[in-house]
Amino acid sequence: xxxxxxxxxxxxxxxxxxxxxxxxxxxxxxxxxxxxxxxxxxxxxxxxxxxxxxxxxxxxxxxxxxxxxxxxxxxxxxxxxxxxxxxxxxxxxxxxxxxxxxxxxxxxxxxxxxxxxxxxxxxxxxxxxxxxxxxxxxxxxxxxxxxxxxxxxxxxxxxxxxxxxxxxxxxxxxxxxxxxxxxxxxxxxxxxxxxxxxxxxxxxxxxxxxxxxxxxxxxxxxxxxxxxxxxxxxxxxxxxxxxxxxxxxxxxxxxxxxxxxxxxxxxxxxxxxxxxxxxxxxxxxxxxxxxxxxx
Numbered sequence: 001x002x003x004x005x006x007x008x009x010x011x012x013x014x015x016x017x018x019x020x021x022x023x024x025x026x027x028x029x030x031x032x033x034x035x036x037x038x039x040x041x042x043x044x045x046x047x048x049x050x051x052x053x054x055x056x057x058x059x060x061x062x063x064x065x066x067x068x069x070x071x072x073x074x075x076x077x078x079x080x081x082x083x084x085x086x087x088x089x090x091x092x093x094x095x096x097x098x099x100x101x102x103x104x105x106x107x108x109x110x111x112x113x114x115x116x117x118x119x120x121x122x123x124x125x126x127x128x129x130x131x132x133x134x135x136x137x138x139x140x141x142x143x144x145x146x147x148x149x150x151x152x153x154x155x156x157x158x159x160x161x162x163x164x165x166x167x168x169x170x171x172x173x174x175x176x177x178x179x180x181x182x183x184x185x186x187x188x189x190x191x192x193x194x195x196x197x198x199x200x201x202x203x204x205x206x207x208x209x210x211x212x213x214x215x216x217x218x219x220x221x222x223x224x225x226x227x228x229x230x231x232x233x234x235x236x237x238x239x240x241x242x243x244x245x246x247x248x249x250x251x252x253x254x255x256x257x258x259x260x261x262x263x264x265x266x267x268x269x270x271x272x273x274x275x276x277x278x279x280x281x282x283x284x285x286x287x288x289x290x291x292x293x294x295x
Contacts, residue, residue: 013059013156017163020051024168032177040176044138044168045128045184046074052164052191061157061198069096070190073117077125077186083221086122090186094118097190098197109204113197116211117190124214125185126221131235135176140217140247141188142169147213147251148192151206151259152199161195173240189214205267209259212271215250216243219275223282250278 024047032041049070056062072093080086094117100110128137145165149158165188171178180188196210212218220235235243254274261267 011156011159013055013159014163016055016059017052017160018167019163020055020160021164021167024048024051024164025170028168028171028178040133040135041171041178042132042181043184044171044178045141045180045188047178047184048138048141048165048168048180049074049184049187049191051168052161052188055160055164056157056191056195059156059160061160062194065096065099066191066194069093069098070187072096073121073186073190074183077121077181077183080122080125080129080182080186083119083122083126086125086186087118090118090121093186093190094121094193097194109197109200109207112207113193116207117193120193120211120214120218121186121189123221124180124189124217125182127217128180128185129182130221130224132179132181133176134235134240135172135179136235136240136243137180137185137217138172138178139169139244140172140215141180141192142166143244143247143251144214144217145192146248147215147255147259148196148199148210150251150255151209151213152196153202153206154199156199157195158199161192173244203262205261205264206259208264208267208271209254209257212254212258212275213251215247215254215278219279219282223279226279226283246278250274 028041028044028047053062053067053070057067070093073090076086076089076093079089094114097117098110098114100114103110131137142165145158145162149155149162152158196207200207200210254271258267258270261270
């Protein structure tokens, strides 16, 4: 268990994640250049998933079941057409990633993690499908990975995910080079929840916060379905730093409050309250736009 900044720096996993992230960043930029810089790459999430799986597998933190599960999730993402259908397609992959049947009968965490994949993956893919050219899905996911790292007590796996996704996030901002893509969205959510579930064993309530710190990637698709108007519909016209700062604020707030509570009902209540408040702000408060889009 990593307890301090010194422990983080001295941990062997500290280097592996960022190195893999730099490789993903370089590869994405090269591929974008080869394609003539004409469009945003739609497979950034697959690059992040592949790099993360490679590091975790080499470190013996990932097994064959998870490799199969993430592959099935990526395939499910190829058939993503909506949240309900996407959730159904995600079930087999989520089951292999988490393997809840192998857990202790009284443990609720694996089943919660599996359901989180089933419901979160289609929402993240919907966000990505709506705003691919903004590049926002990549850095928003990288910030969410920071939230898992801050929330769970065992951070080895989260450290790898943060290193890869955090650096790969620069494929989306400040210049949109790549987005997660539908298949990549499903794949990275599967890995995200696997890392969260493994890291939360010492404090089960922290897995609730880990789901919540996906933040805008979950909230925006839900609020769009609740209201036909609002700034979320124009996210591609909002100054990019606004949703990034909002995501960071949510991550820090949830991970340092709900992520630190050992009492499961308390963590759940606090998480729901924060997310509901964020949803109300998105629904009711107008956000600033770049000058060229100002009426």
